[in-house]
Amino acid sequence: MVNIILVSHVKEIAEGAKKLAEQMKQGDVEIIAVGGTPDGDIGTDPDAIETAVNEIYKEDGVIILADLGSAIMSVNMVLDWLEEEVREKVVLADAPFVEGAVVAAVEAGMGNKIEEILESIESADMIKKN
Amino acid sequence: MTEKSKEIINKVADVIIENKKYLTELDSAIGDGDHGINMSKGFNKVKEKLEAKDYESNKELIKTVAMTLISTVGGASGPLYGTAFLNISKIIPDADFDLDSLIEIGESAVAGIQKRGKAEQGEKTMMDTIIPAVNSLKESKENGDNIEEALKQCKAKAEEGMKATIDMQATKGRASYLGKRSIGHQDPGATSSYLIIKTVVDELY
Numbered sequence: 001m002v003n004i005i006l007v008s009h010v011k012e013i014a015e016g017a018k019k020l021a022e023q024m025k026q027g028d029v030e031i032i033a034v035g036g037t038p039d040g041d042i043g044t045d046p047d048a049i050e051t052a053v054n055e056i057y058k059e060d061g062v063i064i065l066a067d068l069g070s071a072i073m074s075v076n077m078v079l080d081w082l083e084e085e086v087r088e089k090v091v092l093a094d095a096p097f098v099e100g101a102v103v104a105a106v107e108a109g110m111g112n113k114i115e116e117i118l119e120s121i122e123s124a125d126m127i128k129k130n
Numbered sequence: 131m132t133e134k135s136k137e138i139i140n141k142v143a144d145v146i147i148e149n150k151k152y153l154t155e156l157d158s159a160i161g162d163g164d165h166g167i168n169m170s171k172g173f174n175k176v177k178e179k180l181e182a183k184d185y186e187s188n189k190e191l192i193k194t195v196a197m198t199l200i201s202t203v204g205g206a207s208g209p210l211y212g213t214a215f216l217n218i219s220k221i222i223p224d225a226d227f228d229l230d231s232l233i234e235i236g237e238s239a240v241a242g243i244q245k246r247g248k249a250e251q252g253e254k255t256m257m258d259t260i261i262p263a264v265n266s267l268k269e270s271k272e273n274g275d276n277i278e279e280a281l282k283q284c285k286a287k288a289e290e291g292m293k294a295t296i297d298m299q300a301t302k303g304r305a306s307y308l309g310k311r312s313i314g315h316q317d318p319g320a321t322s323s324y325l326i327i328k329t330v331v332d333e334l335y
Contacts (some may be wrong), residue, residue: 043168043204069303070206073246077200077209 002108002117003030003056006101007049007066007075009042011035013097017065021101026109030056031101044074050081053090061089061114063121065100089114095121132224135188136180138333139195143173145329146322156318160305164205165318172203172211192219206303207319209246210256217242227334229271229280236264247302254300254312259323262291278335285331292316292324 004021008014014035021031032052037043049064056062066072075092082090091114093100100121107117120126146153146169153166176198185191192215200212217238223231240260249255251262266287270280295317303319305312 037204038202039171041167041204042162042164044208045201045204046209047201070204070209073206073209077213077246 001027001029001058001111002060002104002114003058003062004032004101004104004108005049005052005056005062005064006031006033006035006097007044007064007071008033008035008097009044009067009071011040013067017098017101020098021105024102024109025105027111029105029108031105032056044071046074046078049074049078053078053082053086057086057090059089061091063104063108063114063117064090064092065095065097065104065121066092067097091118093118093121096126099126132185132188132191135191136185138330139191140177140180141333142326142329143177145325146170146173149322149325153318153322156316156321159315160300160308160312161318162205162304165207165322168203168205169207169322172199172208175202188222188224189219192222195219206247207322210243210319213242213246214239215242227277229267229277232277232280232284233264233267233271236260236267240264249302252298253302254295254298254305254317254320255302256317256319256323258295258298258317259288259291259320259327263288263327281331281335285328288324288327292320295320 006014006017014033018031018033032055034045034048034052038045053062064075066075072092079087079090079092103121104117107120150166150170153169154163157163157165176195179194179198185194196212196215196219199215200208218235221234221238243256243260247255249257251257263284266284267280270283293316296315297313299310300306300308300312
């Protein structure tokens with residue numbers, strides 16, 4: 001089963017998205033919310049992202065969703081630090097944060113493979129609102 | 131040389147901390163208003179780390195600067211400057227810097243920042259200060275300038291590059307959300323990059 005990490009500049013946004021996604025999830029999908037700086041300000045904390053990856057990593061893979069600029073940069077930096085075999089299975093999704101989190105949680109819970117989940121959440125339909 | 135490098139980094143940290151308010155004001159105009167706060171938070175921690183132990187090589191010293199900025203800055207400048215310093219730590223010599231090593235340091239910084247931010251010159255970012263500064267060093271080498279002249283030129287080009295961001299429209303980072311309204315403001319990242327380059331140049335010669 002694929003696990004999920006949600007990285008936002010704001011702790012409450014990450015935790016809120018996790019709450020929303022968990023409402024829909026089935027099975028044992030693990031979701032970790034990472035938000036804000038270590039001292040509680042708005043921002044991102046690469047060390048916390050690395051800790052989350054180490055905590056949640058499984059061979060089925062991990063999908064990371066991130067909100068804005070520095071969250072994306074921080075995730076990419078942490079990905080560079082990972083061991084090659086772990087790195088291959090941890091993916092920063094090119095998907096909207098909240099919608100991506102919900103759909104990833106649902107599909108991961110159904111036992112879909114990481115490639116299938118990414119295909120769903122990275123599709124243009126995800127950002128269509130009307 | 132490591133003592134000297136430590137002195138330079140401490141001075142850079144002081145200048146960033148002194149300019150906390152200025153950088154934050156620039157960032158409030160077109161961004162999220164945290165650049166000065168984040169940078170001074172990072173460099174305060176850098177000062178603490180440098181104070182706490184002796185470093186045997188420039189590589190070790192600069193790697194500590196990199197990892198400290200990455201862990202404490204919190205905004206985009208953490209990964210950007212952090213990766214720049216991390217790249218520099220891989221190639222920085224312990225001997226006195228000559229023009230070749232300064233060029234290599236500059237190119238490593240550019241490569242590190244571009245790896246994270248993917249910005250080119252002209253997008254109202256740090257790159258608008260740093261790329262002209264590095265290009266200036268390369269030109270000086272071609273012209274056979276001595277190191278003093280090369281550094282003087284480098285600082286002037288960095289300042290020119292920073293000021294050129296005033297007329298640019300941001301296409302990278304948070305300021306890009308403002309579109310045309312980002313025009314008319316000097317970029318905070320380009321400004322902190324200038325402060326760093328200026329301080330290093332002033333401390334070297």
